Amino acid sequence: MRGVMLTITLMLVGCATTALAGQPEYQKALADAKAAQKKAASVDGEWRDVGKLIKQAEAAAAKKEYDTALKLADEAKAQGELGYAQAMSQKNAGFPSYVK
Amino acid sequence: MNLIQRIAAGLAIAAVSTGLLASPEDDLKAFQGFFHKRFPDVSNAELGNGVYAIDPVGRANWEAIEEFPPYEPMIDQGHEMWDKPFANGKHYKDCLPDGPALGKEFPHWDKKSGRVVTLPLALNECREVNGEKPLPYNKGKLASLLAYLAFESRGQLIDVKIPKDDPRALEAYEKGKHFYFARRGQLNFSCATCHMQSTGMRIRSEILSPALGQATHWPVYRSKWGELGTLHRRFGGCNKNVRAKAFPAQSEEYRDLEYFLTYMSNGLPLNGPAARK
Numbered sequence: 135m136r137g138v139m140l141t142i143t144l145m146l147v148g149c150a151t152t153a154l155a156g157q158p159e160y161q162k163a164l165a166d167a168k169a170a171q172k173k174a175a176s177v178d179g180e181w182r183d184v185g186k187l188i189k190q191a192e193a194a195a196a197k198k199e200y201d202t203a204l205k206l207a208d209e210a211k212a213q214g215e216l217g218y219a220q221a222m223s224q225k226n227a228g229f230p231s232y233v234k
Numbered sequence: 235m236n237l238i239q240r241i242a243a244g245l246a247i248a249a250v251s252t253g254l255l256a257s258p259e260d261d262l263k264a265f266q267g268f269f270h271k272r273f274p275d276v277s278n279a280e281l282g283n284g285v286y287a288i289d290p291v292g293r294a295n296w297e298a299i300e301e302f303p304p305y306e307p308m309i310d311q312g313h314e315m316w317d318k319p320f321a322n323g324k325h326y327k328d329c330l331p332d333g334p335a336l337g338k339e340f341p342h343w344d345k346k347s348g349r350v351v352t353l354p355l356a357l358n359e360c361r362e363v364n365g366e367k368p369l370p371y372n373k374g375k376l377a378s379l380l381a382y383l384a385f386e387s388r389g390q391l392i393d394v395k396i397p398k399d400d401p402r403a404l405e406a407y408e409k410g411k412h413f414y415f416a417r418r419g420q421l422n423f424s425c426a427t428c429h430m431q432s433t434g435m436r437i438r439s440e441i442l443s444p445a446l447g448q449a450t451h452w453p454v455y456r457s458k459w460g461e462l463g464t465l466h467r468r469f470g471g472c473n474k475n476v477r478a479k480a481f482p483a484q485s486e487e488y489r490d491l492e493y494f495l496t497y498m499s500n501g502l503p504l505n506g507p508a509a510r511k
Contacts, residue, residue, distance in 0.1 A: 180479040181420050227416035233268045
């Protein structure tokens with residue numbers, strides 16, 4: 135009997151650990167994504183879908199789907215960083231050579 | 235305005251004043267000259283008809299639509315709004331005494347408030363001064379009021395000024411210019427990518443309209459919208475199309491963009507409201 139109880143306890147702990155696996159990584163990725171979004175917005179470089187990706191990541195995390203949430207947060211972070219880099223690359227934009 | 239914009243605008247003003255950078259007058263000549271070379275048989279006035287100046291099939295369709303203009307009921311609604319007094323008994327005309335034919339007066343630089351003032355902004359500020367709630371900027375009643383004012387302004391020539399006695403006006407113009415030519419969004423397009431570099435070419439089934447003349451005919455009844463919409467609604471739509479985050483209608487970014495884009499159409503006749511696909 136004691137053996138059975140121990141087995142069940144170990145199984146439950148295992149399931150919980152599996153469900154929460156990825157949560158710390160997701161939380162860091164989400165914080166990074168929000169920081170990247172803010173940085174891109176500070177130079178008017180935010181892309182259209184960054185906010186949507188962050189919301190989708192949060193919705194997935196609420197359902198404890200951390201693998202999905204992590205992927206979405208990573209994509210949001212990447213788009214935030216690219217938007218910032220793009221805006222910086224365009225800071226001297228003006229009349230192109232084909233106009234003059 | 236963020237730090238990068240401030241530095242860029244400051245440098246631009248210094249460069250213009252020292253002759254190192256093109257002045258707005260030089261820009262206007264280059265901008266309009268580009269389209270005159272690209273479409274040598276199309277007049278400035280025709281360019282105010284957008285893509286229908288360069289697309290004969292689309293034009294035939296558009297001319298048929300204009301026989302029974304879909305924006306006509308909105309002009310009537312706007313007329314009623316213009317004439318109807320606010321709750322305090324005052325009218326829009328008390329704020330804008332030169333109305334209703336106000337098209338050629340906007341956008342303009344307002345030295346007192348240090349910003350570009352557009353016609354929709356002036357109308358809503360008039361409402362607020364008189365105790366009325368501002369109207370949404372993208373569509374609806376304000377668009378109808380703009381349709382009436384645009385109709386009354388038909389034939390006026392665009393004459394946007396960049397006053398030389400206030401460097402902030404040039405700064406706003408330069409910011410609008412920067413917005414126009416800066417690539418943005420996941421697709422990495424600028425406004426000019428479609429409407430200068432690729433104008434006359436197809437994007438999927440649509441021919442890209444020329445930038446010259448794009449400020450002449452607002453508000454517009456777009457078949458895609460199934461209703462009337464404003465210029466800033468279209469700015470937002472274009473930004474979303476290239477997968478950039480759109481700015482709010484009447485934000486500083488879009489008012490400065492309107493200032494630049496309308497200045498580039500100086501000399502063209504106003505011909506709003508209009509119908510588009």
